[in-house]
Amino acid sequence: MRFRVDIKQEAWTNAKEQARWWAEHRSAEQAARWLEGLQWTIDSLRTDAxxxxxxREAESFPYGLRQLNYGLGSKATHRILYQVRDEKVLVLSVRHLSQRDLAPEDL
Known part of the structure; x- marks a missing residue:
């Protein structure tokens, strides 16, 4: 089954801010690869959602919540949190693994 993938504007803006921070404080090349890889990984939800x-926080959301861990190389650093509704995937948030769980009021 193929899904249409939408990303909440706030989730994408937050991801770009995380990449911008990494570019300013660590490596611009790694930040660009991270953001490009994130987009590719989110796109993979079209078939793999x-x-x-x-x-773990799925019970707090009316349509449930799934996660896809993501990071450069073999170590995940972030969680892509999304919902599946019929034939649509909605990415709600991209959060660092160290951040607290997502709550409905965060959206």
């Missing part, structure tokens, strides 16, 4: 686990 149901393969990823349910997020």
């Amino acid at each position: 149901l393969l990823h686990p349910i997020a």
